[in-house]
Amino acid sequence: KLLANLQGMMLGKRSGDRETRYAAAAAWANYVARSGRSKGLAAAMNAYLKDRTLSASEASSPWGVLYGYVLAAEQTGGAEVLAPLEKIMNEAPGSINAENEQIYFSAPEAWARAVIRNGKFAEYAQRGMGQDGAPKPSVIDRMLLSKDRPMLVAAALRAIALSRDPQVTQSVRSPTGHLPAIDVPVFAPSTYVGEYGYGAASPG
Numbered sequence: 001k002l003l004a005n006l007q008g009m010m011l012g013k014r015s016g017d018r019e020t021r022y023a024a025a026a027a028w029a030n031y032v033a034r035s036g037r038s039k040g041l042a043a044a045m046n047a048y049l050k051d052r053t054l055s056a057s058e059a060s061s062p063w064g065v066l067y068g069y070v071l072a073a074e075q076t077g078g079a080e081v082l083a084p085l086e087k088i089m090n091e092a093p094g095s096i097n098a099e100n101e102q103i104y105f106s107a108p109e110a111w112a113r114a115v116i117r118n119g120k121f122a123e124y125a126q127r128g129m130g131q132d133g134a135p136k137p138s139v140i141d142r143m144l145l146s147k148d149r150p151m152l153v154a155a156a157l158r159a160i161a162l163s164r165d166p167q168v169t170q171s172v173r174s175p176t177g178h179l180p181a182i183d184v185p186v187f188a189p190s191t192y193v194g195e196y197g198y199g200a201a202s203p204g
Helices: 002-010 018-035 041-051 063-075 079-089 098-117 121-125 139-144 150-163
Strands: none
Touching: 002 018, 002 063, 018 063, 041 063, 041 079, 063 079, 063 098, 079 098, 079 150, 098 121, 098 150, 121 139, 121 150, 139 150
């Protein structure tokens, strides 16, 4: 019953209040992490992002669901959660819809912790050698050099900081169950965003 209520809030069915949806997403993510029900988290994130971008506007956006996914990925999940988090961080900052801003700003922390948790930092920080013999920048280097994707820079800096924190270590926990299913509605674009989004023209 409680899980169903949280998911209803995340979808905006039980409350359209932004703070309530934030809290519901956080509680849902904590449940997923504590219960070990993270199997399929990356797949759920990819499915959500298949037809949606953070710049898209919907009449009744289920953004609380993606926020819950991102908060869950911060705490649990294998290396497969990195790709959808990178997709979020690769969105153009000037086009982010206001209701998706917290998702966008939360992705770097989730990515950095997933990198450390899954023992990927050394790999991502390793510089290689190009075919011409010239040094090849690491994944972390390329992220730090990004000029138009600030969340990539933030994620790289956070991963570096966490890699130096002795209290943050590799700790992959095998999932014990499937992610609680959430019936995310089909994407229904809105033609008018009004004061809560960017880039959309007001009705004439």
